[in-house]
Amino acid sequence: MFETVILSLQGLLGPVWPLVYSMAKIVAIVAPLMLGVAYLTYAERKIIGYMQVRIGPNRVGPKGWLQPIADALKLMTKEIIIPSGSNKALFILGPVLAIAPALAAWAVVPFSPELVLANVDASLLYIMAITSMGVYGIVLAGWASNSKYAFLGGMRAAAQIVAYEIAMGFALVGVLMAAQSLNLVEIVKAQQGGVFSWYWLPLFPLFIVYLIASVAETNRAPFDVVEGESEIVGFHVEYSGMAFAVFFLAEYANMILVATLTSIMFLGGWNPLFDFAPFTWIPGFFWLIGKVCFVLFLFLWFRATFPRYRYDQIMRLGWKVFIPVTLVWILVVGAMMQTPYGYLFH
Amino acid sequence: MNFETLIFYFLASIMLFAGLRVITVRHPIHAALYLVLAFFTAAGLWLMLEAEFLAITLVLVYIGAVMVLFLFVVMMLDLDLQRLRQGFWQSLPLAALVGGLMILEMVLVLGRKSFIPDFASMEPHHAADYSNTKELGRLLYTDYVYPFELAAVVLLIAIVAAIAITLRRRKNTKHQDPAEQVKVRRADRVRMVSMPSQKQSEE
Numbered sequence: 001m002f003e004t005v006i007l008s009l010q011g012l013l014g015p016v017w018p019l020v021y022s023m024a025k026i027v028a029i030v031a032p033l034m035l036g037v038a039y040l041t042y043a044e045r046k047i048i049g050y051m052q053v054r055i056g057p058n059r060v061g062p063k064g065w066l067q068p069i070a071d072a073l074k075l076m077t078k079e080i081i082i083p084s085g086s087n088k089a090l091f092i093l094g095p096v097l098a099i100a101p102a103l104a105a106w107a108v109v110p111f112s113p114e115l116v117l118a119n120v121d122a123s124l125l126y127i128m129a130i131t132s133m134g135v136y137g138i139v140l141a142g143w144a145s146n147s148k149y150a151f152l153g154g155m156r157a158a159a160q161i162v163a164y165e166i167a168m169g170f171a172l173v174g175v176l177m178a179a180q181s182l183n184l185v186e187i188v189k190a191q192q193g194g195v196f197s198w199y200w201l202p203l204f205p206l207f208i209v210y211l212i213a214s215v216a217e218t219n220r221a222p223f224d225v226v227e228g229e230s231e232i233v234g235f236h237v238e239y240s241g242m243a244f245a246v247f248f249l250a251e252y253a254n255m256i257l258v259a260t261l262t263s264i265m266f267l268g269g270w271n272p273l274f275d276f277a278p279f280t281w282i283p284g285f286f287w288l289i290g291k292v293c294f295v296l297f298l299f300l301w302f303r304a305t306f307p308r309y310r311y312d313q314i315m316r317l318g319w320k321v322f323i324p325v326t327l328v329w330i331l332v333v334g335a336m337m338q339t340p341y342g343y344l345f346h
Numbered sequence: 347m348n349f350e351t352l353i354f355y356f357l358a359s360i361m362l363f364a365g366l367r368v369i370t371v372r373h374p375i376h377a378a379l380y381l382v383l384a385f386f387t388a389a390g391l392w393l394m395l396e397a398e399f400l401a402i403t404l405v406l407v408y409i410g411a412v413m414v415l416f417l418f419v420v421m422m423l424d425l426d427l428q429r430l431r432q433g434f435w436q437s438l439p440l441a442a443l444v445g446g447l448m449i450l451e452m453v454l455v456l457g458r459k460s461f462i463p464d465f466a467s468m469e470p471h472h473a474a475d476y477s478n479t480k481e482l483g484r485l486l487y488t489d490y491v492y493p494f495e496l497a498a499v500v501l502l503i504a505i506v507a508a509i510a511i512t513l514r515r516r517k518n519t520k521h522q523d524p525a526e527q528v529k530v531r532r533a534d535r536v537r538m539v540s541m542p543s544q545k546q547s548e549e
Binding site for chain 2: 090120121122125126128129130132133135136139140143151155158159162165182310312313316320
């Protein structure tokens, strides 16, 4: 049925068909992602609400289900105020540069062995390169606003993101050593065989570093000094309406992205929990979604639990704790691979 | 003209434009951003040469790290655009000399016969799953292992030197050591004193 529709469309469109088909695939990734972002905000408010013995949003629609839709409508109808002393072109470019990498990185994320938009060989490197560009949106927004507070927020963000990117990169070096591939599909395939074959176990220090660094990388609590309400308010103080909403979308899209990457690289991707009967009945795609939801839940849990870090403590943790830990564990993995126990790390 | 050539000219024209703007644009921040655009399009051109590892590394290292720090520093400077342009005519002769030398060197290197690729003997396009990264790694750790190690040592020296420069500390600074603060336990700060409650004096 589906195949015949594809074939007839292919005949109808002729040479523009590859373009149209790619666009359709991109929409099929981005549209559910945006919906996921909307309902992640709802989940965040609900979960943190229950953790703090409140109810959370419950007025719009049954049990507050329509709250994110109402929020989106409100933001869309608000005016985008451009400060008169700002650099207008860069002020507009800021949110665009923030969300573009958050979406572009999804091009190589595999959802199942076949379900991937672009199965390129160096997809792990591609992800690292694209996500490293996300900081431009924040820095430019902070600078172009022509406001002290926004500027300080942007500067803090740049230093923090650059610092934690290094630890994250080293954690991924461990993954690629274990999987012996830069391809995300191959990395997941190398983790076949149940929960004890996933890389969280042999690469446990790297898993913890990656998880915490990804919280810092997305500027989430307890590392959210970038938008610390009590001191500087943040890089996006001057933004309103949809321009602000785009930053918001980018932050949550990045959260879903790092949660997916954590699931793919350390929690076995679409591999089931155990490699026998009742677990293998569930399709791999749902396993991946389940793992992503678990990691996202951890993000929300952290936010409800930990008080905000002080800025010098953040820098110390990134440079003096995480980077040495990852370097040592990379050495351990490399040395162990030369011994008869090397199979433990594959 | 096929699709690939079209993409090449598209990227090349963006890159030339961006490169030109880097040196003509007034504001240093805009110049830095045009440089980012130039790097990004250069990465696109390298991808077309099937050098995906180098292309992605260019984005990762130059756009993701170097230019961010560059932008960081430029944003912190107190820039006076008028003063920046003051010394233009005085430094023009020296700059022209250096620029001319660089052009001469590039012509000498790029003009050599050995630098012009022999298109006939070039390998055809590789399959989509061909690993450029693996190939590069094999070459770096076998044929070019000594130059590679030498470059690593030079970089290590640069790192040590850069850290050594930052190792000067003002006296009477109010710097705090987070490691010490994290280590603090209750017993270090609180002394439990057991005091008998005082009887109310009888009058």
